[in-house]
Amino acid sequence: MLPIRQTPKNLPAPAPEALFHSQRLCALLRDEIAAAGGALRFERFMELALYAPGLGYYSAGARKFGADGDFVTAPELSPLFARCLAVQCAEVLAALAGGDILELGAGSGVLAADMLKELARLQQLPARYLILEVSADLRERQRRTLAEQAPAMLAKVEWLERLPPAFSGVIIGNEVLDALPVSRFRRVPRGFDEFNVAVEGGRFVWCLRPAPAELRAALTTLETNLPQPLVADYCSEICVRLPAFLYSLADLLTRGALLLVDYGYTRQAYYHPDRYMGTLMCHYRQRAHPDPFLHPGLQDITAHVDFTAVAEAATAAGLELAGYATQAHFLLALGIAGDVHGSTSAAGGRGAANAAPGAAMAGDWRGAREVKLLTLPEEMGERFKAMAFSKRLDLALRGFSLQDLSRSL
Ligand SMILES: C[S@@+](CC[C@H](N)C(=O)[O-])C[C@H]1O[C@@H](n2cnc3c(N)ncnc32)[C@H](O)[C@@H]1O
Structure with a gap:
């Protein structure tokens, strides 16, 4: 936010x-x-x-996200965020030779819409795009966003009432842990x-x-x-329910990755x-x-995330820590500013996952401004972190190819 x-x-x-x-x-x-x-x-x-x-902030009809709401999240700020996440998801889906995406707490639905458009462009669409949303009001809003912004993708999207018993693919949660x-x-x-x-x-x-x-x-x-x-x-x-939350995700993930982006610190800094x-x-x-x-x-009421606690709980639940980086480094590694770290083929190795999503926009002033908001240290670049886990996935995730702070946890 x-x-x-x-x-x-x-x-x-x-x-x-x-x-x-x-x-x-x-x-x-x-x-x-x-x-x-x-x-x-x-x-x-x-x-x-x-x-x-029907009454709580996320359960009822307040506007919440976006410039006319209460706060702005990264996917609301710029489609570049979703495009970078799509590049990371495409890489994992390619390594798995298929799979689904499960988004937790999908907000206004804009991340889902922008990611699906980018995944289609990368020719790496998931079999299904599942959304678990605790708020009935937000589920409706997400459906409207997808119908307006990515109508061709709507057939891929399924809303879940609860976590599925088993899942293979990529689970993503942007600003869910802080809620x-x-x-x-x-x-x-x-x-x-x-x-x-x-x-x-x-x-x-x-x-x-x-x-x-x-x-x-x-x-x-x-x-x-x-x-x-x-x-x-x-x-x-302290978030006492965090271990159980992560255990439930680790338990259902048969193969693939879990990617969490949020504001937070290591335990020592927290x-x-x-x-x-x-x-x-x-x-x-x-x-x-x-x-x-x-x-x-x-x-909204929120608290920062203790990423050391997240890593401990997820690894205790059977996941492997796959990377921890500032949002800036994560997005830059995924090409937000164009091909900023050499050849697009250097970090990935699979065609679809190697496109540079920022290249199309980084040239115009609006794209450049959005890149700054997402990556500058005094904006969202350092306060926000990306943390990923994997299970039965033999892949070094491209998002952590520029920085991996796992040892600082
Ligand atoms: C701060 S909002 C972030 C929304 C969106 N991901 C974004 O970045 O714009 C937090 C979201 O997490 C959802 N949420 C909270 N607890 C959840 C849970 N246990 N499972 C799934 N979603 C949850 C909320 O309903 C809300 O959509």
Whole structure:
């Protein structure tokens, strides 16, 4: 996500019908808080705020993605992102001699539309393009996007209600991990407290409770893996459901690759003493701010990704780490700026996967601007990382041919 401004103040007021929608979600949240005895774990608050059926931010009708929404993601910013991912997918599909693509959390559907067009151009279309989307509203939006932007590809696309039992091909998730609910904690002398949400004077407020056993165990393991213990009052978050999420993906992948792109850090950088307030962030109408209690249901709530935790969980689940690089290096390796690293045949070796997707656009000013937004360190280039895993795939992925930071994890 690319917030345009960072300010908790002077946020635009929601329209009356949007406020009404938010009030309905607030009523549900208050009921849950009451049912939980007056304090609800933040992880559950975040889950409901984002995914409560018909009411949560991702489940309901807010615009969300794009310039007139709350934030802009890489595929919304430029089709060059999708074209690079298509080059990487084409390489894997060629090595597998076929297979499907499974996109997790497909947003507006623009990544699917642009990737399918590029894969058709590369003559490496998947057998099927599967989309797993938790939001019924987004499923409809994705169908519309594909019908408008890639009608010839619509027959390839299937929407899934749940993960398939087995899958061969490429699984992709752009900015999905950052949307998984997280637990917030504070280091205290006796161990860890967990941030809960209570209601005071009709408003949501934070309250601290001793961390329950499962969270305490996860945090104790986390702390023993850090170079130094967390300092007193250190606050951050942890995604306790991440290992199960990755296990389910590893379990269904019979052969192929899993590619995740998101903003995040290695564990050591994530839990660095300087980052003592964590990474929890909200996006509302192109503003980033830290208050998750503002207009529930009308804003996104997100946390950065601990890529060390991702690598540990995925490899423990049987996947092989295939690469970890900044988004800039990943996209450059896949040819976003044209043939920037020598001959297009140097890194790949298979015809379809060796085309340089940026070549067609990098020459015009708009393409050049988009390349900058996706790759410059102060834009999305370094904060975002690409991480890939493989199973029964004998292939060095082209996306990591310029940089592989796996050893930094
Ligand atoms: C920040 S949006 C990113 C959307 C899109 N990938 C993009 O880059 O524009 C997060 C997406 O992840 C989806 N999501 C969240 N949890 C998920 C899960 N467990 N499985 C699949 N999708 C999920 C959300 O519904 C949403 O579409």
